[in-house]
Amino acid sequence: MSTAAFPEGFIWGVSTSAFQIEGATSADGRGQSIWDTFSADRADACDHYHRYREDVRLMKDLGMAAYRFSVSWPRVFPDGSGKLHAAGLDFYDRLLDELLDAGITPYATLYHWDLPQALEDAGGWPSRDTARHFADYAAAVADRLGDRVDTWFTVNEPWVAAFLGYGSGIHAPGRESAADAFRAAHHLLLAHGLGAQALRAAGAARVGGVLNISPVMTPGQVSDAGRALSAEDAEAVARIDVLANRQFLEPMLRGAYPPELLPIIERTAGLGHVHDGDLELISQPMDLLGVNYYTPLVVQAQPSEPADPAYPGSEGVLFCTVPTAVTAMGWPIVPGCLTHLLRRLTAEYPDTELMITENGADFVDVVTGGGIHDVERISFIEEHLRAVRAAVQDGAKVRGFLVWTLLDNLEWADGYRRKFGLVHVDFATQRRRLKDSALWYRDVIKRNGLTETRPKRPTLETVAARSGVSRATVSRVVNGEASVSPEVRESVLRAVRELGYVPNAAARSLVTRRTNTIALVLSVPRQGGDQLTAAVVQYVTSLLEGAGKQITLMLADTADSHRRIVQHVQAGLVDGVVLLPPDRGDTLAERLSRTGVPIVLLGKPAIASMMPYVDVDNAGGAKAATEHLLARGRRHIGMICGPMDLVAVQDRLDGHRTAMRQANRQPMLALADLTRSSGAAATEQLLSDDPALDAVFAATDQLAIGALQAAREAGRRVPEDLAIAGFDDIDAASATTPGLTTIRIPVADQALAVARLLLSRLEGRHTESVVLPTRLVVRDST
Ligand code: FCB
Numbered sequence: 052m053s054t055a056a057f058p059e060g061f062i063w064g065v066s067t068s069a070f071q072i073e074g075a076t077s078a079d080g081r082g083q084s085i086w087d088t089f090s091a092d093r094a095d096a097c098d099h100y101h102r103y104r105e106d107v108r109l110m111k112d113l114g115m116a117a118y119r120f121s122v123s124w125p126r127v128f129p130d131g132s133g134k135l136h137a138a139g140l141d142f143y144d145r146l147l148d149e150l151l152d153a154g155i156t157p158y159a160t161l162y163h164w165d166l167p168q169a170l171e172d173a174g175g176w177p178s179r180d181t182a183r184h185f186a187d188y189a190a191a192v193a194d195r196l197g198d199r200v201d202t203w204f205t206v207n208e209p210w211v212a213a214f215l216g217y218g219s220g221i222h223a224p225g226r227e228s229a230a231d232a233f234r235a236a237h238h239l240l241l242a243h244g245l246g247a248q249a250l251r252a253a254g255a256a257r258v259g260g261v262l263n264i265s266p267v268m269t270p271g272q273v274s275d276a277g278r279a280l281s282a283e284d285a286e287a288v289a290r291i292d293v294l295a296n297r298q299f300l301e302p303m304l305r306g307a308y309p310p311e312l313l314p315i316i317e318r319t320a321g322l323g324h325v326h327d328g329d330l331e332l333i334s335q336p337m338d339l340l341g342v343n344y345y346t347p348l349v350v351q352a353q354p355s356e357p358a359d360p361a362y363p364g365s366e367g368v369l370f371c372t373v374p375t376a377v378t379a380m381g382w383p384i385v386p387g388c389l390t391h392l393l394r395r396l397t398a399e400y401p402d403t404e405l406m407i408t409e410n411g412a413d414f415v416d417v418v419t420g421g422g423i424h425d426v427e428r429i430s431f432i433e434e435h436l437r438a439v440r441a442a443v444q445d446g447a448k449v450r451g452f453l454v455w456t457l458l459d460n461l462e463w464a465d466g467y468r469r470k471f472g473l474v475h476v477d478f479a480t481q482r483r484r485l486k487d488s489a490l491w492y493r494d495v496i497k498r499n500g501l502t503e504t505r506p507k508r509p510t511l512e513t514v515a516a517r518s519g520v521s522r523a524t525v526s527r528v529v530n531g532e533a534s535v536s537p538e539v540r541e542s543v544l545r546a547v548r549e550l551g552y553v554p555n556a557a558a559r560s561l562v563t564r565r566t567n568t569i570a571l572v573l574s575v576p577r578q579g580g581d582q583l584t585a586a587v588v589q590y591v592t593s594l595l596e597g598a599g600k601q602i603t604l605m606l607a608d609t610a611d612s613h614r615r616i617v618q619h620v621q622a623g624l625v626d627g628v629v630l631l632p633p634d635r636g637d638t639l640a641e642r643l644s645r646t647g648v649p650i651v652l653l654g655k656p657a658i659a660s661m662m663p664y665v666d667v668d669n670a671g672g673a674k675a676a677t678e679h680l681l682a683r684g685r686r687h688i689g690m691i692c693g694p695m696d697l698v699a700v701q702d703r704l705d706g707h708r709t710a711m712r713q714a715n716r717q718p719m720l721a722l723a724d725l726t727r728s729s730g731a732a733a734t735e736q737l738l739s740d741d742p743a744l745d746a747v748f749a750a751t752d753q754l755a756i757g758a759l760q761a762a763r764e765a766g767r768r769v770p771e772d773l774a775i776a777g778f779d780d781i782d783a784a785s786a787t788t789p790g791l792t793t794i795r796i797p798v799a800d801q802a803l804a805v806a807r808l809l810l811s812r813l814e815g816r817h818t819e820s821v822v823l824p825t826r827l828v829v830r831d832s833t
Contacts, residue, residue: 600626
């Protein structure tokens with residue numbers, strides 16, 4: 052078998068961390084860490100503290116060349132600082148000897164998130180002292196273990212420690228303060244610098260840091276990396292890249308914060324914590340950058356979005372779920388990103404040597420008498436190794452690859468239910484069992500590479516042959532059909548387990564006859580709706596394509612086209628339909644729903660039905676706009692309605708009426724179509740109906756822009772004489788003089804919701820309609 056080889060001397064191994072595997076949290080004078088306090092789970096973990104010999108032996112048998120572990124700070128300084136507890140280092144002494152005996156090179160991480168609780172009580176990472184104590188700790192550990200550690204890593208994933216620990220609070224110590232998160236980030240960087248200095252002073256041979264680097268992209272780029280971005284999306288991507296990646300890369304490797312970041316830090320936390328000389332300290336020469344990669348960050352511009360607490364400064368950016376294959380954690384599987392990431396690091400920091408210090412996946416493992424056939428984990432790691440190899444062939448200086456992780460362990464806030472190990476651990480007995488992935492990895496190490504051709508996976512035929520039934524029967528079982536006897540079902544499932552078979556599209560479609568094609572049916576884009584329609588088509592297409600669906604775009608503009616569309620769907624040529632917008636009271640939606648093919652509507656249908664739809668809260672938005680006008684002291688408020696056969700217009704009128712009724716005011720209405728000129732005409736009419744008119748609420752921004760024109764022509768000053776509010780927040784609304792107060796509707800969210808709803812329906816899950824909130828945007832026109 053030919054080999055997709057890696058460079059000679061490529062380092063293969065695994066990574067672990069102290070809190071996640073050691074257990075023995077009160078043994079031999081260990082102090083408390085923030086994770087002992089925070090974690091809901093008993094921290095016995097894998098009892099590696101006592102079973103390290105067995106674990107080293109496992110690694111040796113698997114042929115590992117390298118082992119990255121972390122030292123537990125509270126074992127060495129139970130109070131975080133002050134007096135060294137030398138006995139706390141005995142364990143690592145023994146571990147290192149065992150590793151070296153086994154021919155395994157030790158890579159030691161000093162900080163993998165288990166801060167001594169005493170230091171948290173004294174201020175934690177937002178306090179500068181913590182970085183100084185870290186340097187003392189680094190010196191003490193290097194002094195004792197330095198003769199046997201090949202490479203030291205200072206801090207693991209400072210982004211996670213700072214922003215999940217102090218920003219969103221989903222990690223220990225669970226604080227929720229954006230200012231603290233930025234301060235913690237800076238002090239973790241400082242700890243890296245001071246720690247590196249201390250390690251060198253103690254004679255350390257090689258020093259590095261470990262970052263989680265997440266490529267940032269839009270949903271569209273997940274399936275098409277080269278896709279061009281709108282200016283707004285490009286800005287969103289760049290900003291999140293700064294917050295997640297460059298915030299750490301640039302200080303460490305270039306001695307400066309990215310210029311775009313400083314104003315964000317300053318307005319959130321001030322800059323008082325960044326002292327002169329800090330950045331020189333942080334940018335100590337580094338021998339190796341450890342890169343942890345699991346999944347990309349997928350974002351797009353979404354003006355109404357508040358900042359995510361894990362990314363303070365991310366206002367106006369939506370973090371998207373993409374309908375791609377995911378691990379059990381829900382992390383999208385995108386191996387190609389790792390190639391891009393390594394190419395990028397090589398281009399931007401050409402002198403820095405790299406090592407993949409973590410990569411791996413959580414999947415649900417099925418333990419059978421015959422073993423643990425974790426084919427998904429194998430294929431995850433294999434695909435990522437191919438991605439690494441592609442980058443290496445392009446010249447990326449990647450020195451090795453460490454799988455996360457050796458053992459199923461205590462996965463932080465998620466506890467024991469996450470399974471990242473190559474080795475299964477039964478936590479009741481502490482019994483270790485190799486999964487297939489461990490044996491597969493052993494072979495990769497042995498041949499220093501992958502097989503050129505991907506291993507043959509068991510197919511539908513193999514399962515059918517093993518269980519002695521037809522392919523269609525296997526497909527029925529896989530699809531959960533009831534028409535299969537319990538005995539046959541049991542024997543098929545046994546074969547599935549034993550062979551480690553993962554059902555693919557063929558198995559799923561044999562009985563269900565899936566086409567993997569979705570019809571996106573557009574009614575003629577009406578005036579004013581184009582912007583929304585265009586955006587929705589773009590998002591829905593890229594999201595569904597990302598989920599492996601093909602899109603057929605169909606235009607519903609004539610009775611004849613309606614007939615053809617219904618025939619097409621009836622003929623079983625598509626799996627599902629997205630219909631937008633179904634405003635007019637036509638019958639297309641009804642006729643399509645009778646075909647039995649799952650259908651999702653964008654916009655509430657005119658005739659109530661069982662079809663799920665996605666819409667925005669039109670009534671709520673109109674009510675908010677009207678209440679805003681009332682709150683500004685306006686009493687003579689007219690509303691310009693659009694065509695009353697549009698459901699959205701009916702809902703906006705309802706909302707307006709509700710607000711007026713609650714304020715004991717009589718509504719005054721003028722009808723219009725959807726053009727600016729009709730908005731102007733309606734305004735003239737309202738002015739002549741009630742010369743005391745002091746406000747206009749228009750059902751759309753286009754109509755409101757017409758109202759602005761009419762007010763100007765009638766010599767009314769906006770907003771002094773006449774306040775004007777619109778709806779939709781189209782681009783033009785912020786460009787009028789004065790800027791238009793309006794109601795913002797979440798465009799991308801609607802598209803996302805439509806795509807998700809359809810995907811759930813295709814999977815046969817129960818679905819409910821989604822109504823998304825709108826938001827009042829106040830500008831000068833009111
Ligand atoms: C990384 C951590 C590691 C483990 C994996 C799944 O962020 O460094 O400890 O939790 O994720």
